[in-house]
Amino acid sequence: MHSINKIGKTFWYSTPVSVTDRPILGMVAGKNKTLMIDAGNSEDHANYFLEELLKREVPNPDIVVLTHWHWDHIFGLSGLSHTVSIASKETKKEIEKLLPLSWSDEALDARVREGSEIEFCAKAIKEEYKDHRDITIVLPDVTFEKRVEIDLGGVTCIVQHVGGDHAADSAVIYIKEEKILFLGDCIYPDIFSEKDNYTIKETLRLLDELESFEADTYIPSHQKPISKEEFNQEAVKLRSIAKYTESCNGDKEKIMKEYEKYVKRELTEDEKETIVNFVNGY
Incomplete structure (x- = not known):
């Protein structure tokens, strides 16, 4: 509750x-x-x-x-x-x-x-x-x-x-x-x-x-509630995925590869879902 x-x-x-x-x-x-x-x-x-x-x-x-x-x-x-x-x-x-x-x-x-x-x-x-x-x-x-x-x-x-x-x-x-x-x-x-x-x-x-x-x-x-640092991390994630969605012409697999190279690790479920959301809106 x-x-x-x-x-x-x-x-x-x-x-x-x-x-x-x-x-x-x-x-x-x-x-x-x-x-x-x-x-x-x-x-x-x-x-x-x-x-x-x-x-x-x-x-x-x-x-x-x-x-x-x-x-x-x-x-x-x-x-x-x-x-x-x-x-x-x-x-x-x-x-x-x-x-x-x-x-x-x-x-x-x-x-x-x-x-x-x-x-x-x-x-x-x-x-x-x-x-x-x-x-x-x-x-x-x-x-x-x-x-x-x-x-x-x-x-x-x-x-x-x-x-x-x-x-x-x-x-x-x-x-x-x-x-x-x-x-x-x-x-x-x-x-x-x-x-x-x-x-x-x-x-x-x-x-x-x-x-x-x-x-x-x-x-x-x-x-x-989230801190300034947590908000900034969320903003960077959204901006980066938006940028890769644009440069990859909405191609989900390409965006995932580019974003994975950018973060230098496996993607989280949240990141994968955000990528799908941007692809859907492209």
């Missing part, structure tokens, strides 16, 4: 749960206001986080920021009616498309068959909502285009739209005084197309934007 952890003086987070696809939720506690990052994949998920933080004398949030429109980051918003919700304009547009949908097993299965939903998400929704299917889609109260800066009192959050292959509406949250960059899912591949994929141009553009932040800690929503 979850654990609750703290980084620095003002940032708290809950760890992810893979079986129900619960992402990391974050909380930034300023002197004047408290800001929550992502609303969770259900009201239960959001409520668990808030209850655990109240035990640690962290107040309920005044503001909740959504990193992107995917269900596991927004379905808890209906339980946060006393907060002001903020998202990019693109995120609001995507959430609006969910308003008419049914979330019954039958409706989920039908969307998987027609290709508008993926099996992974349908399965996780059924797992998270075993006892009921009371899902209310709520639109964000406030939208922004590129960037918004929020002063919580002694700590500042910069929310910036960055996009990426995983979700074009992705935003990151930079907690300035803590040097924490909350990545959400932006650095993950597109898992919603016929084949999981990274595209060269979009990956390189995204990395340029992420590297413009002076961060010491990075938070990818479905893993553990």
Whole structure:
């Protein structure tokens, strides 16, 4: 199950749960206001986080920021009616498309068959909502285009739209005084197309934007927080594989040989999967 952890003086987070696809939720506690990052994949998920933080004398949030429109980051918003919700304009547009949908097993299965939903998400929704299917889609109260800066009192959050292959509406949250960059899912591949994929141009553009932040800690929503060194290693891997995908014209075997020469060892499963993702997106 979850654990609750703290980084620095003002940032708290809950760890992810893979079986129900619960992402990391974050909380930034300023002197004047408290800001929550992502609303969770259900009201239960959001409520668990808030209850655990109240035990640690962290107040309920005044503001909740959504990193992107995917269900596991927004379905808890209906339980946060006393907060002001903020998202990019693109995120609001995507959430609006969910308003008419049914979330019954039958409706989920039908969307998987027609290709508008993926099996992974349908399965996780059924797992998270075993006892009921009371899902209310709520639109964000406030939208922004590129960037918004929020002063919580002694700590500042910069929310910036960055996009990426995983979700074009992705935003990151930079907690300035803590040097924490909350990545959400932006650095993950597109898992919603016929084949999981990274595209060269979009990956390189995204990395340029992420590297413009002076961060010491990075938070990818479905893993553990990583250090600057670990993020840099991930960025070098993505940039290198993107370069070899381009120079080898998307030929998987050639890319693997070139990348193996570059790293001077056998490739890890993660590296092989990343190469396949770039080949799929070439």
